[in-house]
Amino acid sequence: MKALGLIAVLGTGLLLLAASRDFPNWGDPSSPASSYRLSRHFITQTINETAVPNMVTAVLADYRGYDTLFEAVVIFTAGIAVIGILRRYGNRDFIPAGGEVHLTPKQPDLIVESTVRLLIPVIQIFALYVIAHGHHSPGGGFQGGVIFGASFILLALARDLRTAQNWVAEKRMLILACCGILIYAGIGVLCQLLGENFLDYQILHRILPTDPVMARYHSILGVEIGVAFTVTAIMFSIYSNLSSNGQMKEGI
Amino acid sequence: MIDQAPAIVLLAPFLTAVLVVLVGMKYERACFPLVVLGLCCSAAAAVQTLLQVIEAGTLRYSMGGWPPPFGIEFRIDGLNALVALTVSTVALISAVYSKNRVPEENGDKISIYYTLLLLVVTWLLGMVMTGDAFNLYVLLEVSALTSYALIAMGTRRATVAAFKYAIMGTIGASFYLLGVGYLYIKTGSLNMFDIHEVLVAENLHQSTTVLVAFILITVGVWIKMAFFPLHAWLPNSYAFAPTTTSCLLGPLVTKVMVYVMIRMMLTVFDPLYTYLQLNWGNIVVWMAVIAILAGSLAALAQTDLRRMLAFLIVAEVGYMVGGVWLANTAGLVGAIYHLIADVFMTLCVFLFAGIVFAKTGKRDITATHGLFAKMPLTMAGLVVGALSLIGIPPTAGFFSKWYLIQGGMAAGHWGYVTALLISSLAMAVLFFRVFEYAFFGVKPAEGHGDHHPSGKGKFSEASASMLLPLLGTASLVLLIGIFNQSIVSIITDFVGQFNLTGSIMR
Numbered sequence: 001m002k003a004l005g006l007i008a009v010l011g012t013g014l015l016l017l018a019a020s021r022d023f024p025n026w027g028d029p030s031s032p033a034s035s036y037r038l039s040r041h042f043i044t045q046t047i048n049e050t051a052v053p054n055m056v057t058a059v060l061a062d063y064r065g066y067d068t069l070f071e072a073v074v075i076f077t078a079g080i081a082v083i084g085i086l087r088r089y090g091n092r093d094f095i096p097a098g099g100e101v102h103l104t105p106k107q108p109d110l111i112v113e114s115t116v117r118l119l120i121p122v123i124q125i126f127a128l129y130v131i132a133h134g135h136h137s138p139g140g141g142f143q144g145g146v147i148f149g150a151s152f153i154l155l156a157l158a159r160d161l162r163t164a165q166n167w168v169a170e171k172r173m174l175i176l177a178c179c180g181i182l183i184y185a186g187i188g189v190l191c192q193l194l195g196e197n198f199l200d201y202q203i204l205h206r207i208l209p210t211d212p213v214m215a216r217y218h219s220i221l222g223v224e225i226g227v228a229f230t231v232t233a234i235m236f237s238i239y240s241n242l243s244s245n246g247q248m249k250e251g252i
Numbered sequence: 253m254i255d256q257a258p259a260i261v262l263l264a265p266f267l268t269a270v271l272v273v274l275v276g277m278k279y280e281r282a283c284f285p286l287v288v289l290g291l292c293c294s295a296a297a298a299v300q301t302l303l304q305v306i307e308a309g310t311l312r313y314s315m316g317g318w319p320p321p322f323g324i325e326f327r328i329d330g331l332n333a334l335v336a337l338t339v340s341t342v343a344l345i346s347a348v349y350s351k352n353r354v355p356e357e358n359g360d361k362i363s364i365y366y367t368l369l370l371l372v373v374t375w376l377l378g379m380v381m382t383g384d385a386f387n388l389y390v391l392l393e394v395s396a397l398t399s400y401a402l403i404a405m406g407t408r409r410a411t412v413a414a415f416k417y418a419i420m421g422t423i424g425a426s427f428y429l430l431g432v433g434y435l436y437i438k439t440g441s442l443n444m445f446d447i448h449e450v451l452v453a454e455n456l457h458q459s460t461t462v463l464v465a466f467i468l469i470t471v472g473v474w475i476k477m478a479f480f481p482l483h484a485w486l487p488n489s490y491a492f493a494p495t496t497t498s499c500l501l502g503p504l505v506t507k508v509m510v511y512v513m514i515r516m517m518l519t520v521f522d523p524l525y526t527y528l529q530l531n532w533g534n535i536v537v538w539m540a541v542i543a544i545l546a547g548s549l550a551a552l553a554q555t556d557l558r559r560m561l562a563f564l565i566v567a568e569v570g571y572m573v574g575g576v577w578l579a580n581t582a583g584l585v586g587a588i589y590h591l592i593a594d595v596f597m598t599l600c601v602f603l604f605a606g607i608v609f610a611k612t613g614k615r616d617i618t619a620t621h622g623l624f625a626k627m628p629l630t631m632a633g634l635v636v637g638a639l640s641l642i643g644i645p646p647t648a649g650f651f652s653k654w655y656l657i658q659g660g661m662a663a664g665h666w667g668y669v670t671a672l673l674i675s676s677l678a679m680a681v682l683f684f685r686v687f688e689y690a691f692f693g694v695k696p697a698e699g700h701g702d703h704h705p706s707g708k709g710k711f712s713e714a715s716a717s718m719l720l721p722l723l724g725t726a727s728l729v730l731l732i733g734i735f736n737q738s739i740v741s742i743i744t745d746f747v748g749q750f751n752l753t754g755s756i757m758r
Contacts (some may be wrong), residue, residue, distance in 0.1 A: 019434055019464035036440025036450075038321055066315035066324045067387050070378070073266075074394045077371055080273070081401030084364045085411070171277055178270050185267060198259045200317030 051217040057135045061220045072227045079234035086246035116158040123151040131228045141224035145231025152236040173233040180229030257300040258313045264293035269370035276363020295340040302333040321443035327383035330746040343373040350496040351717035357494045372398040386442045396421040403493040413488035420485040427472030434465035477509035480543035483566045491559040495606035503598040523750045527579040540574030541671040548678035583659025593648035600637030603722040607714045621693030636726035638683035648733040
């Protein structure tokens, strides 16, 4: 079995090496990926068509917005899947394979607590900045959402899971995650209701006080906010399920 | 709204999934009607799409209004539309079946289970309809993720099986992604049809990178469709999953991957390239022969009913891969028609296995003892599905095998034809063994006590929510067989554009 595995690995490696013979040169400006009409269009037309200075965000949230909707739903699905597999409702106590884990109640630590109390607002404000500036500078819903979710995880780590749960209960997290997806998909469906294709943001100029190009610009922000909601909620939901063995009682 | 039909096929189950989470928190009983409603909308939109395609030819729908290749588009021809309709119909049938099963098997997580079920349907539909190679990867990844969870929600052994599936599936998806990446390096585009144009226009079919991309994509898809010997993840996953999961995923996942393989071979790479320039048809068909024989023989050795059916899936995948690689019109038409027919016959037998498990609580084949007397309607459903798998007219399985054998003979590949016949015999042995148990076996009442206290009288059929899907599927198997001409004509239109018999003569 091990020999078979080795053969498979060597075979794949040789295949990958063989493919690289025919690659365009490193950083070649005339390589197909950089010279094809696709990238030329993105580089030259993005600012005219969407008014978004950050090309990456424009491709991500507008030209290929349909893909990104599903990327956000990948995270949503992961969260639901973790709940589906791990979560144990009710008081049925589940004893893990390695025997029951007894956690000594955490003693409040002055230094850790004060640091965390000072840090969390800063982290959250930074997260909001990253989300709101996604279409101007590097950042966006995914990154901002992760930072925001991390602030809750930090709270759960520094105090305990219950304290963090008091701030954001399990159900509320799930509702938040659904809202994120509904914001994203809702913008798309709104475009359909106004008579254009799914996620064709420019038609939104009919209800927004802007022209079609700026409608795309603002919708990208809306979409990013939706993604951020989902990512924040699912980050914390996955953490609390994993750390408490699906019982949501005591975390690490 | 009519021109939005392709998007609604996908959006209806997707939005319902999110709603089910929200509604399910408070009103768990509302989940099931919502699921059925969402899937009905999807199926109706799929019918509408198919009618539009038959009437007006290829349908194009640009997501976000961006023309391809800048945006992502759905480009729906006869093949997509047929497979999409199949997927949404199967989803609807298994959702109806799940009415009593989900509360029983996953009672504390009804809304979570239904959400995952709707999401996996969304992904499969998206995979079938998309015209973008990278979008297909995203859906491939997330559909696998959802399937792992749906399988792991079963018994304890299901968790281990799902873990195995997760590892194999991830390898398959990464192979596919690497292949798409290599194509992007050489062509600079992600749209399937655009990639094809660039490959032909710049004569990239000579490039090694494109060759490696083709190998990676094909092997990745083979892992995902459980093509022997890459099938190790499949039997246990479908045998130990919750019964609704096996009814939904068992028929669909492998078949959708066969669709992806056909799409990649014919639309992205050119038939001239895959069939003529590479000229691997002979080797791959022999691999398919081995897959068919191995799958059928392994199925003979099983005592667990659902595990036996899972091995039949492995054999059926061999049928379709072989049919596609025979490289002639009859083989390809047969493979695509078999894809659709096989979805329904596999669903039929999996629904039967689910009902038997629900009624007796046993997974073994011997659980069917005396079922002809107790559950005649259920057994009638099984008989239709089994006869179709064996290939007896007028069921769908007969006609699909007929086309496949024709293709095998046209290609002069006698090994494939023999393998098909041997496998039909093996399936006959398998199912007649089940019939024998069910007809002559000891009645549970006399042998070892009645398993269901409620069954007072002679008959004790399953509840309507389980029986009707089975009977519906059985009649669909018959209908697809009887009206095979109209389905085949759609498939022939699709295959005809590649002009296989003209350009590729052996």
